[in-house]
Amino acid sequence: MKRYLILEDGTVFPGEGFGSSIITTGQLVISNNRTGIEQSVTDPDTEGQILAFTIPSVGNSGINRDFYESINSQCKGVVIGSSSLSTVDGSVSFENWITGLKIPGIKNVDVRALAKHIAEHGEMKASIMDTHDEHAMDQIKALVLPPDLVKRVSTRQSYPNPNMGLKIVIVDLGLKYSILRQLSYRDCNSIIVNYNSTAEEIESLHPDGIIYSNGPGNPEDLPRTIKTIQVLQKNYPILGIGLGNLLIALANDCQIIRLKEPHHESSLAVKEVASGKIDFVNHNHSYTLDEKYIGGSDFIVTNVCVADGTIEGIRHEYLPIMCVLFEPEAAPGPTDGYYVFDEFIDLVESVKKQEGARNQWN
């Protein structure tokens, strides 16, 4: 069935529909992930987004449920060039999988032209529709994207991911399961809480450390979470990932900016400023920190993107706070960033030791 991807600025990309036949609208994001379709489609970061994959022959490698990053799909639509009709491991085909998830899709789209258009004009709203008349245009222009994306994806109730090691409270802003997987590898006893949990609620769990997770949307839409960070950061080691990083920065008088060329790519190099070490990691963010404000804050830049110099990691000079904008848990992408979790565990343990020594003195 002929369908159309219509952009907010009126540009139309024809293609062939598959998956659900409903009309869908969302923020159009170009994903340069070379693998990990399952992770991308189920990543809570993609809540409210229509994902356009630039990878050719989508789905050839098969669909694996073990790679899900949340229980359900999160994105509102998928756009692809070509897809593979079957999979190398005999699993369900990409198109059947998308149909099963009840997501609308559109294929045989000139994704290269689409990506180029977005690179020139910036990220914008888009719709997958059956027609491309004026009425359709009006519809998409009138639509306002919801500002409560984090609310939609964050857990409503706290839940544990029990283990025998350090107790880590994860503030769920759109948590990817792979962060939990990494903490489980390191024996962490995690508790996942709602994004709006108060400082008192979190403190009552007696965490050894706190993680502010990745998530969708604009961090400025979450003033309460920012306030909570300002309280907690004085007493606990904190790791911020993605959206979590941006919130921690805002809680400390830094400013954020929208990237001219957003980072949605599963393997992009970051450099550790101190050592010059280069790691390839997954990036999935449209915002970054404004360099101008870092100098005046108590943060130092620890990682930068090699390709465009974007700040990708910061650390507090006095407090045990470390943040990365990239996704150290990979999923998808190279596993070079796993060390971030090790460093955080080290940080938590050293704070614990210091506290233990202080308690002994006192």
Place this chain on the structure above:
Amino acid sequence: MELDDVHTILIIGPTSSDKNVDLSTALYDTVDILHQLGYKTSIIVEDPTSLLSSGVFYDKTIVEKVTGDNVLKFVQKYHPDAILPTVGDRNALGIISSLNGKIGSTKVLGASFSASLATFKRELFIKKLTKANLPVIKFISSDDEKEIYSFIRSIGFPIIARRRYSNRHSSGWTNINNLFELDNFMAMEDVSDTRIEIERSIRGFSEYSFTILRDRYDNSSLVGTIEDIEPIGIHHLDSNLISPAISLNDSKLQRLRNYSIKLARAFNIVGICTVHFAYNHTTKESYITEFIPRLSEETKFLEYATSYPIATAVAELCLGYHLDKLQLDAGNYFNGATEPFVDHLTSRFPQWKTPGQKYLGPSKTSDSSIVVNGFSLEEVLNKGALNDKLNNNFDRYNELRKLDDDELFEKIIHPTNWLLDVLSEALRRKFEMPVLSEITGVNVPYLNALQNIINNSLIIREGEIDGKNVERMVEMGVKGVGHSKLLLDSPDIVTKTVVKNKRAVSVGNNTYINHNYFVTSGISNELELSDRKKIIVRTPIITSKTDIMIRQFVLFQLAKSIDQNGLEPIIIGREPWNAPLSMRRKVVEIDDPHMEMKSLGLIKQDSVLNIIDLSKNLVDTEDERVFQFSAQEIKNIELKGDTSVRVMVVTDGNNFLAPSVIYRGKRDNHLYEISSVNNFMTVEDRVEISKLIKQELEDDNKVDIFNFEMVKSNGHWLVTKKYRGMTNDIIRHELASSVHVIDTLVKLLLGNKIDDGLSLEKVFDNFDEKYLLTIDDKRYKLLDKEEIQEKLKELRLKEK
């Protein structure tokens, strides 16, 4: 920072053999960047063609057989600071492993001694990988039955086994799937006479290759991945290759990536390393089958596929440069720390010189390859392996149709280079896909792509074309089955066929932009041309390594000359040209497997000054702008003599120049060729040869190139051969002559004229200082003025 103590480098070049892959561009790029970065380079090479075309950037070329002895001799005489073996082929690594302990303080860059040795010695390879906890196929060589059985218990079935006899010969490998077969194998001969070698069978596993770059600070990047359509057991370069590897999901891809990096670290390889894997998608087993710590056919293919300047980057990494601070040319930095992501598929399809079916196995049999690009599997298959214009698939189809099912099944079991045609025929006959996949080891998505092509091709063959289907076919690249015109006549299709840039897409990834394009389908064109007037060069399909060398050379000279004369060179061909990096940024190159560019009308006709066609047969003889460059024989007289000359002549229609004369003498059963001897010709020879040329060109009044062969008989020259256009001699002429024939031709095509009444001195003018001597077509030597005079004197003395 880069290595402080390296200033002079000996580069071990590739050997000259038709079976080798062509590394001439990699060699050129390597020497070019080293020169620009201020290193002094010497090169030992058997065929210096690619280098001599721009002989300004190396300090010493030793045209010798590339052997350990010759390398050692050079090292002992000149004491270079370092040896770089990464541009040589497998032979270079063999040489390095033989030099251990013999070269004093001279460093080896890129591949270490142990890495080089491990590419030859299987035991060392297994030992090193096992120690590094990397997956390697377990292997045993023993005459102890107990030990053998115990080993098999630890690895399980299936296995392959063979006997190694005391005379070092061995039996062929036997597949053994269970204990019963093993007992039979063991009972066949007395074990005590022979050793038995056993390893885990990986028959039918999928093959992948991962290429990583690594700097001396232990930063690594995965620069490209390739998968084979055919399974392990068929030589990688006889297989149809796809890049990037699309059948690996994220965890598989990352696992193999991590293994590759770990392997490079284990051998401390700085520069480049390609690692081959066998992967079983059912059991998820993976094994490293080999690694290549040098530039190779894979890296050449990945340069096509990703546009990443691999050869240049490797040279710099070997010298200690940081991965994120590499230079395209001196001072022009680029970020090498990128894992190039391409949004399209690039495929390499092997080609054989002779038609007919060839059985495929572990040894390479193909002669060359075709590279195509597309956005889907169907598209690249249709442009490459199933492109009737390249492979005569229609004839194959007709032949295979005649087979009965049993005969066809036989062909499925014993794979040939027709495998994809055989599988297509099997699918037409409704053979079951999982069964075909199980038997051939070809993964189901490829079979599904073939099925998809069949479903659409059948419709077009029956003439049932509707608009919708045609559009789908264009998306799938179905045009090579004799229906191009049919498709192009449909206005919908013209708008659906577009030209896209062959670039990697990534954040900030615009530092090594090139102008390489491919014809595909879509809604928008990306072809960007300058305002300059253009000369289009049309290139033919190449099927042998010698032809590749000539094509590389001629295209490079043409493009350089067109650019230097202020015009824009546009190269259009059925397969991409592997241009040196410095040229890649200047030339517009369009891969056009179905020759559709003309119909697309994307290049304004009035902006095209000339079309230089390198094919044998012209398609548009009526277009006056078309200049046929390849040779057409005009005269051929059977007259042999021991002394002859070959003269290349360029004419503007009135006057001519003969900037290069090759002297050829047969003495004492050896054939000597010296180029160019213009400066040493006697006045009598000049007068006589010039007179002969004038006679031969009397009826020609257009810009052209001619090649003459003249034999000396009874003290006089006679024209025995005459060709219009370029013969294979072009390389020798261009190398020999400081007046470049190709450049002169371009100038004449632009309307320049040769002055009237030039003196003979001027007609044969040449300013050479180095001369090339070839003995028996194999040994090259570069001579200076005095040496050549002496050699000529000696040869003339012996003249009968």
